[in-house]
Amino acid sequence: MTAHSEKSEKYVAAIDQGTTSSRCIIFNHDGAIVAVDQREHRQIFPQPGWVEHDATEIWNKVQAVVAGALTKAGLRADQLSALGITNQRETTVLWDRTTGRPVHHALVWQDTRTAALCTELGGTDGQDRFREATGLPLASYFSGPKAAWLLDAIPGLRGRAERGEIAFGTIDSWLIWNLTGGVDGGVHVTDVTNAGRTMLMNLSTLQWDPAILSAMGIPEAMLPQIRSSAEVYGTAVGQLHGVPVASALGDQQAAVFGQTCYGVGEAKNTYGTGSFLLLNTGGRPVASKNGLLTTMGYQLGGEAPVYCLEGSIAITGALVQWLRDQLGIIASAAEIEPLAASVPDNGGAYVVPAFSGLFAPYWRSDARGVITGLTGFVTKAHLARAVLEATSWQTREVVDAMYQDSGVRITRLKVDGGMTANGLLMQHQADVLDVPVIRPVVSETTCLGAAYAAGLATGVWQDLDELTAHWKQDAEWSPRMDGQTREREYGNWRKAVERSFGWLPDGTQS
Numbered sequence: 303m304t305a306h307s308e309k310s311e312k313y314v315a316a317i318d319q320g321t322t323s324s325r326c327i328i329f330n331h332d333g334a335i336v337a338v339d340q341r342e343h344r345q346i347f348p349q350p351g352w353v354e355h356d357a358t359e360i361w362n363k364v365q366a367v368v369a370g371a372l373t374k375a376g377l378r379a380d381q382l383s384a385l386g387i388t389n390q391r392e393t394t395v396l397w398d399r400t401t402g403r404p405v406h407h408a409l410v411w412q413d414t415r416t417a418a419l420c421t422e423l424g425g426t427d428g429q430d431r432f433r434e435a436t437g438l439p440l441a442s443y444f445s446g447p448k449a450a451w452l453l454d455a456i457p458g459l460r461g462r463a464e465r466g467e468i469a470f471g472t473i474d475s476w477l478i479w480n481l482t483g484g485v486d487g488g489v490h491v492t493d494v495t496n497a498g499r500t501m502l503m504n505l506s507t508l509q510w511d512p513a514i515l516s517a518m519g520i521p522e523a524m525l526p527q528i529r530s531s532a533e534v535y536g537t538a539v540g541q542l543h544g545v546p547v548a549s550a551l552g553d554q555q556a557a558v559f560g561q562t563c564y565g566v567g568e569a570k571n572t573y574g575t576g577s578f579l580l581l582n583t584g585g586r587p588v589a590s591k592n593g594l595l596t597t598m599g600y601q602l603g604g605e606a607p608v609y610c611l612e613g614s615i616a617i618t619g620a621l622v623q624w625l626r627d628q629l630g631i632i633a634s635a636a637e638i639e640p641l642a643a644s645v646p647d648n649g650g651a652y653v654v655p656a657f658s659g660l661f662a663p664y665w666r667s668d669a670r671g672v673i674t675g676l677t678g679f680v681t682k683a684h685l686a687r688a689v690l691e692a693t694s695w696q697t698r699e700v701v702d703a704m705y706q707d708s709g710v711r712i713t714r715l716k717v718d719g720g721m722t723a724n725g726l727l728m729q730h731q732a733d734v735l736d737v738p739v740i741r742p743v744v745s746e747t748t749c750l751g752a753a754y755a756a757g758l759a760t761g762v763w764q765d766l767d768e769l770t771a772h773w774k775q776d777a778e779w780s781p782r783m784d785g786q787t788r789e790r791e792y793g794n795w796r797k798a799v800e801r802s803f804g805w806l807p808d809g810t811q812s
Contacts (some may be wrong), residue, residue, distance in 0.1 A: 312383050312762050316365055316752040319389040319473050320553065321575045326371035327749040331762065333772040335744065339370030347409060351414040351658060354407035357395045361480050369541055379542045386549035386756030388556035388748045389473040391499045398468050402485045403449040405456060409448040409721045412616065414658050416447040417667045429665060435504050435511050437587060437596025439665050442483040445472055448499035450518045466523040472496045475526045480487040481547055482536035489536040491548040492526040494607060497748060498598040503528065505596065508607065509781040516725050530601040532755035549755035551600060553748045558610060559600050560715045560751030561742065562773045564766050569695055569712050573721035579700045580610040592703035593663030601724040604759060610707060611698025613662040616691040617655035619721050625689050631682045639724050642687035649684030653692045654664035663703040670805035674798040694796040695733045701735055714738045718747040733783035743774040
């Protein structure tokens with residue numbers, strides 16, 4: 303790329319390494335999609351509550367989708383101005399710096415094997431032991447306890463980690479290290495948004511917290527260097543030879559960036575395997591008293607960081623997959639909408655999908671899924687509708703908690719992710735929140751956010767105003783439900799949630 307290149311010739315690629323698949327999307331200067339390639343990877347379930355990925359398989363799939371996207375776009379690697387990365391957060395990889403091989407399968411964010419360890423770490427302080435420093439409650443969700451578990455579970459690993467032979471990373475670190483050379487000089491870094499989800503980074507200093515490392519028994523020698531979300535970390539080798547690797551953002555933070563939620567009070571909800579609602583709180587971290595996470599939003603180069611409040615919901619899209627794969631009620635995810643629309647309401651049934659406990663605002667790893675309100679009247683159509691409504695109600699609980707914490711009332715909700723194609727769900731979401739729900743033209747906002755950040759770091763785009771000008775609305779749903787119905791149904795939902803508590807005796811109590 304020369305300085306005189308036409309705008310139309312500037313392309314940015316983004317790798318989105320998600321929970322179920324890896325994608326590469328190439329965007330042009332207008333933020334429009336030029337090409338997409340996607341491949342799924344295996345979900346490994348060694349025991350109930352344990353969820354693993356093969357990090358080597360993920361790296362192979364990432365290389366394949368990069369090649370696929372370039373081919374579909376008819377582009378060469380040297381036509382890319384930058385590469386950005388967005389990733390499933392908290393999923394934890396430990397690998398050998400000499401061989402480049404993972405020492406164990408990656409422990410996925412959904413994995414609950416560290417629940418007892420988290421209870422132990424909490425001691426007399428409980429879940430809030432590290433919350434002031436990290437913004438996070440002690441929960442099996444986060445990476446630090448996962449790394450501690452691996453160090454204890456694999457004989458000799460702790461000694462090797464202390465000697466600097468082992469590298470720790472979330473998926474962004476694993477990919478950047480491999481992209482920039484791996485065992486031959488790969489760069490071992492992470493960004494503030496991913497580091498902030500390990501439970502090892504101090505939110506104020508944006509550095510690893512020595513007291514927490516000591517408490518969890520994590521050797522600092524294995525940790526990546528913490529960098530901003532938008533800067534050139536290194537240059538790719540191999541098929542992307544010479545392309546600057548210039549951004550890393552956890553997937554939900556990338557969606558905030560791609561949805562151009564740059565102002566205080568702007569919020570987005572991403573509907574994927576789980577759902578994640580983030581509210582921009584600006585330059586200050588807002589402590590939560592209502593079960594939310596205080597988290598990084600993004601940091602652009604040397605600028606001051608932006609913080610968010612986040613409500614993390616473990617199971618939303620995954621509940622539709624369960625209806626399809628485990629119960630066989632639908633043959634494809636798309637079938638749920640017409641089935642659910644064939645009845646006027648849920649018939650009195652509520653599904654609480656606490657498959658691996660409940661995340662925000664409860665943080666109950668002792669909870670398990672329940673279906674309540676069953677009568678002989680309830681059909682598979684009512685169940686399908688209750689499955690969709692579970693996503694809306696869980697989102698409502700998070701929005702209420704955000705208002706209580708921040709005093710900021712959401713006036714509209716920007717939405718993205720696969721489930722936003724479901725008009726019935728989006729209408730119900732608007733109804734239960736009583737605010738408009740807005741979907742952008744480019745719904746792949748995680749990839750778009752990673753591309754935007756990488757492009758900002760390399761001069762493809764000049765500033766946030768330019769990015770905001772690209773954002774375009776595709777669809778809007780306005781609330782139609784009357785207030786009495788809304789509050790009655792919400793009350794029933796809350797009763798159903800309470801029925802899910804206390805199924806496991808050794809879970810973290812909140």
